[in-house]
Amino acid sequence: MPCAGKLVAMIRLENVTKIYGSETVAVRDASFDIPKSQFVFLVGPSGSGKSTLLRLINRQEQPERGDVWVAGRNINDLPASRVPFLRRSMGNVFQDYKLLLNKTVFENVAFSLEVIGKPRHVIERQVPAVLDLVGLADKQGRFPEQLSGGEQQRVSIARAFVNRPLILLADEPTGNLDPTTSEGIMSLLDRINETGTTVVMATHDHRVVNSMRRRVIQMDHGVIVRDQERGVYE
Amino acid sequence: MFSRISYALRETWASFRRNLTLTAAAILTSAVSLLLVGTTFLIQRAFENLLVQWRGDVEMIVFVRSDASAEQIGLIDSVLRSSPTIIDVNKLLYLNKTESYEEAKRIFVGDPVTLSLLTPESIPTQFKVVPLSDDPQLVRSLSDQYRTLPGVEAVALAEDEFQVISTLSNFIRVVTLVMSLVLLAVAVGLIWNTIRTAMFARRREIEVMKLVGATNWFIRVPFMLEGLLQGLLGGVVSCGGLWALNSAWTNGVAGFKPGTGISSLVVPSSYLTSVMFILLGIGAVVGAVGSAIAATRFLDV
Numbered sequence: 098m099p100c101a102g103k104l105v106a107m108i109r110l111e112n113v114t115k116i117y118g119s120e121t122v123a124v125r126d127a128s129f130d131i132p133k134s135q136f137v138f139l140v141g142p143s144g145s146g147k148s149t150l151l152r153l154i155n156r157q158e159q160p161e162r163g164d165v166w167v168a169g170r171n172i173n174d175l176p177a178s179r180v181p182f183l184r185r186s187m188g189n190v191f192q193d194y195k196l197l198l199n200k201t202v203f204e205n206v207a208f209s210l211e212v213i214g215k216p217r218h219v220i221e222r223q224v225p226a227v228l229d230l231v232g233l234a235d236k237q238g239r240f241p242e243q244l245s246g247g248e249q250q251r252v253s254i255a256r257a258f259v260n261r262p263l264i265l266l267a268d269e270p271t272g273n274l275d276p277t278t279s280e281g282i283m284s285l286l287d288r289i290n291e292t293g294t295t296v297v298m299a300t301h302d303h304r305v306v307n308s309m310r311r312r313v314i315q316m317d318h319g320v321i322v323r324d325q326e327r328g329v330y331e
Numbered sequence: 332m333f334s335r336i337s338y339a340l341r342e343t344w345a346s347f348r349r350n351l352t353l354t355a356a357a358i359l360t361s362a363v364s365l366l367l368v369g370t371t372f373l374i375q376r377a378f379e380n381l382l383v384q385w386r387g388d389v390e391m392i393v394f395v396r397s398d399a400s401a402e403q404i405g406l407i408d409s410v411l412r413s414s415p416t417i418i419d420v421n422k423l424l425y426l427n428k429t430e431s432y433e434e435a436k437r438i439f440v441g442d443p444v445t446l447s448l449l450t451p452e453s454i455p456t457q458f459k460v461v462p463l464s465d466d467p468q469l470v471r472s473l474s475d476q477y478r479t480l481p482g483v484e485a486v487a488l489a490e491d492e493f494q495v496i497s498t499l500s501n502f503i504r505v506v507t508l509v510m511s512l513v514l515l516a517v518a519v520g521l522i523w524n525t526i527r528t529a530m531f532a533r534r535r536e537i538e539v540m541k542l543v544g545a546t547n548w549f550i551r552v553p554f555m556l557e558g559l560l561q562g563l564l565g566g567v568v569s570c571g572g573l574w575a576l577n578s579a580w581t582n583g584v585a586g587f588k589p590g591t592g593i594s595s596l597v598v599p600s601s602y603l604t605s606v607m608f609i610l611l612g613i614g615a616v617v618g619a620v621g622s623a624i625a626a627t628r629f630l631d632v
Contacts, residue, residue, distance in 0.1 A: 260543070
């Protein structure tokens with residue numbers, strides 16, 4: 098059983114080191130606590146270890162040293178068969194959206210409920226509701242290629258959020274979008290955060306970070322060099 | 332639960348149609364290999380018809396006239412038992428009329444004319460003799476001696492009757508078995524490859540499925556079903572082939588002269604049916620195994 102101290106944090110890293118191959122240190126001795134409902138930016142140049150941190154949190158990667166705790170549970174000793182259930186408590190958003198091109202907007206969002214075994218009537222209730230939330234209620238029948246980049250990212254956010262996850266992990270969600278569209282995406286993420294969802298967003302978009310004024314964890318060469326409440330990019 | 336089953340079936344069918352060429356190749360290969368497996372079974376069984384009376388190292392059969400008295404039979408038995416150094420008396424076996432008739436039904440399965448001449452009353456009974464000695468001359472001289480006993484109709488020696496057939500049947504059995512095993516391995520490989528291709532074509536979908544928390548089994552099952560279906564369809568095709576082959580063969584040998592032995596080389600249709608079920612079973616297992624290996628290996632995308 099987790100001790101009481103661990104329960105406070107939604108995500109907790111303890112001296113985590115991740116090494117790729119034999120010598121590429123992607124993350125070195127990283128520690129931090131992220132409380133429930135917090136909005137956190139991971140910033141730093143490409144290759145500084147931001148994405149690796151996200152992949153450690155949803156257990157696409159496992160650290161060489163240190164522990165990762167999610168919702169009070171050490172996910173390093175989680176058996177592989179339980180990993181899918183960990184992931185159901187998280188949504189993932191990516192720079193390249195990762196939408197399925199042969200499925201419509203509705204089907205893309207429905208797919209994530211379908212594959213975790215949600216019954217049809219639940220899907221038919223939740224998908225339109227979440228598409229309404231992201232502002233795509235009138236484009237349910239479109240295919241991804243018929244949408245703008247910003248709209249595609251909204252679909253992917255809808256897919257990540259439709260299951261009401263505890264945590265939303267976003268890896269450069271505005272990386273392919275122009276400033277105005279990015280603003281729209283950020284206000285959407287902000288609204289999702291206000292529902293109580295913890296949001297961790299990796300980015301090197303100065304404008305976005307500076308306008309939001311949230312907690313900033315800055316990485317450089319795999320090391321956390323700054324951890325600041327209501328920070329800016331610098 | 333229902334939504335999961337319908338999901339798995341829909342995905343299986345969609346993937347099946349997408350890779351039509353590879354799927355056809357996998358089905359055909361498994362069909363050919365299964366056909367060979369089936370043929371091996373049938374050949375073995377057909378030869379057994381000829382060899383059934385010599386089963387268990389029997390090398391001499393003393394046929395007793397159907398009208399022989401109990402005393403005559405007793406005399407033959409005691410004469411046989413009087414040479415315990417040459418004959419294995421523990422394995423000495425007497426088939427009465429009913430048992431001999433049952434055996435004849437198998438020997439003359441493809442020769443109904445001869446069989447109709449025999450009845451359980453008119454059939455000769457027989458002593459099956461397993462010699463201890465390896466010396467064929469000794470066994471032969473013994474057989475000459477038995478021929479003169481009262482009530483003995485004939486003495487048959489394995490040497491004269493079946494050595495060639497036995498060697499031939501062993502050879503054919505080994506060759507077809509090895510070939511079918513090799514082809515089965517090829518079939519597993521091809522099914523494995525179609526599943527790998529199917530999974531590669533859908534790697535993006537699988538990645539999304541893993542990220543939103545689909546279990547590995549949920550992802551794996553449609554692929555396994557696809558492989559199972561390929562193996563099973565291969566089994567169905569091979570059953571059709573085997574049936575056609577067997578019908579052609581049975582019709583073909585029916586024209587042979589009775590007594591040449593060739594006409595005994597047929598199998599009863601009940602045996603053919605059970606072989607077909609075995610082929611369907613092997614096909615399903617081969618398909619499921621091939622695809623399970625592929626699905627497990629390539630799930631870490």
